Amino acid sequence: MVVKSCIRQFFKGISDVLAGVIVLLFRIDEFESKRQREIQKKRDEAAARRTPSRSAGILATRMRKQRAAEALATLGDPLMSSPEKQCGTVAVIVVRKMTSTYGVITDTGKRCLQPCRFRTLQCLLLSVFIVLSILGINKGLKTALNRAFPNQDLAVEVILVLFRAMIGAVQFCIMRVRDVVWFSDLNNAASNYREHVKNPLKQFYHLNTPTFKIADVLVSIVTLMLINIQVALVQHMPIPILSDFLYVFCLSLYYAAYAFDYRYMNQGIVQSARVRLIEGNWPYYLGFGFPLAFSICLTSNTIVCSYVDSAFLPILIISCYLSDPGEETPGVPAIPLFKAPLLASEVIFQRGVKWASAHV
Numbered sequence: 001m002v003v004k005s006c007i008r009q010f011f012k013g014i015s016d017v018l019a020g021v022i023v024l025l026f027r028i029d030e031f032e033s034k035r036q037r038e039i040q041k042k043r044d045e046a047a048a049r050r051t052p053s054r055s056a057g058i059l060a061t062r063m064r065k066q067r068a069a070e071a072l073a074t075l076g077d078p079l080m081s082s083p084e085k086q087c088g089t090v091a092v093i094v095v096r097k098m099t100s101t102y103g104v105i106t107d108t109g110k111r112c113l114q115p116c117r118f119r120t121l122q123c124l125l126l127s128v129f130i131v132l133s134i135l136g137i138n139k140g141l142k143t144a145l146n147r148a149f150p151n152q153d154l155a156v157e158v159i160l161v162l163f164r165a166m167i168g169a170v171q172f173c174i175m176r177v178r179d180v181v182w183f184s185d186l187n188n189a190a191s192n193y194r195e196h197v198k199n200p201l202k203q204f205y206h207l208n209t210p211t212f213k214i215a216d217v218l219v220s221i222v223t224l225m226l227i228n229i230q231v232a233l234v235q236h237m238p239i240p241i242l243s244d245f246l247y248v249f250c251l252s253l254y255y256a257a258y259a260f261d262y263r264y265m266n267q268g269i270v271q272s273a274r275v276r277l278i279e280g281n282w283p284y285y286l287g288f289g290f291p292l293a294f295s296i297c298l299t300s301n302t303i304v305c306s307y308v309d310s311a312f313l314p315i316l317i318i319s320c321y322l323s324d325p326g327e328e329t330p331g332v333p334a335i336p337l338f339k340a341p342l343l344a345s346e347v348i349f350q351r352g353v354k355w356a357s358a359h360v
Contacts, residue, residue, distance in 0.1 A: 002331045006283040009329050013256070013287025020319025023193065028318060029116050031196060032189045116314065119186050123310035130174065131306045134167055172225050183317055187262055190321035198322070204268040212270075219271045219345050220261055226341035227254050248293050253282060253337060255289035259316035260325075271345075275338045280328040282335050288323070292316065 141163060145156045194201065231250045237243035257278050264274040278285050292312040296305050328334070 005329050005331055009281065009283035009332075010287035010290075013284045013323075013325070014290060016323040017288060017291050017315065017319045019322060020315045023322065024116060024120070024315055024318050028189055028193050031193050032116070035192060116186055116189055116318075119183065120311060120314045123313060124307055127175070127306040127310040128303060130171060131302055134171060135302065137167070138164065169225060172228060173221065176221050176224070183262065183314070186314060186317055187266060187321070190318045191266070193318075194321050198324075201263070201267055201321070208268070215349070216265065216271055219349050220265070220274075222345035222348055223271060223275070223338070223341050224254075224258060224261070226344055227257065227338055230341055244297075248290070248297055249286065250337065251293040251296065252286050252289035253278065255292045255312075255316065256285035257289075257338065259288070259313065260285070260320045262317055263320045272342060275342050276334075277325075277327060279336055279338060280334045281325055282337070283329050283332060284325045288316070288319070288325075 138160070142156070142160055145159060149156055191201065231247065231254050234250050235243060235247040237246065257275075260278065261274060264277070269277075292308070295308045295312070299305060299308075
C-alpha cells in the first residue's frame, strides 16, 4: 500500500510537469493575450466615458511644461557646464538609450514569441552568457596563477576551488534575482490561468508585512543555496551507484523546492512551512523535479546543463501553479532532507541581524 501510494504520487508529479509543457506551448500565452485585450477594452470604455474639462486640459499642459523646464534646469546646458556635468549628461543619455533599446527589443520579442515563451528565451540567453563568462574568468585566472606561481600546483588548485565556490554563490544569487524579477509576470499569468481553469489558490497571511516578506526571501535564498551545496556533496560520495541514486533523488527534490518556492511565497507561506510541505509529500515532489534532474544527469557539459535548466524552469513554475500536490502521502513518513539547510539558514540570518543591529 505504501509503495503504491509513492508510485502514484511520483507519476502524478511527472504528469503535472507534462501538463505544464502543454500549457506553456499552446495555451497560457493565448489566454493571457485575450485577458489583456479584455482589460484594455474596459480601460478604453472607461476613458471614453470620462470627459475632461477645458480647465483640466489647461492645467495638464501647464504641468507638462513645468516638468520639462525642471528637467532642463537639472541637466543644464552641456556646452556651458563643467566636464564632470558633461560626463554625467552623456552617461544619462547612454543609459536612457540602452533602456529604450532594451524596451524595443523586449516588446518586439513579446509580440513575436508571446510573453511567456519570450521569458523562456531570455532565461536561456542569460544563463548561457553567465556560464560562458564564468568559464572565461576561470580560465583566465588559472592561466594567470600558473604564470605567477609556476611550481605551486596545489596552491593554484586551492585558490581555484575557493574561487569557483565564491562564483557559484554569486551565480546562484544572480539567477535567483533574475527569476524573481523576470518571472513575476509569468507567475501572474499562471495564477490567472489557474483561476480560469481551476479554483484560485488559497491565501495565507504568514507574510503580512514587508519586513516579514524581505526576511523570508533572504532565508529562502540562503536555504536553497545550502540545499544546492548539500546536493553537490551527495554527488561526490565515494560510493558509485548509491551516490548516483541519491544525487538524482536530492536534485529532483531541490528543483521541485525551487519551483514551488514561487507559488508558496505568493500564497504567503513561510519558508519553514514550505519545507515541511515538501518533506511531508516527498514522493510527489520527487516526481515533479525528476524530469529536469534526469535531463541534467544525461550530460556533463556545463553549457548544455544551463540550457536545460533555463528551459525547464518556466515549465516547472507554470506546472506548480496548476497542480494540487496535497500536504502528505498517506502512509509514507516524511523525510527531513532539508532540515539541516533550513536550520543553518535561520542561524545565519539571526546572527547576521544581531551583527547588523550591533554595528549599524
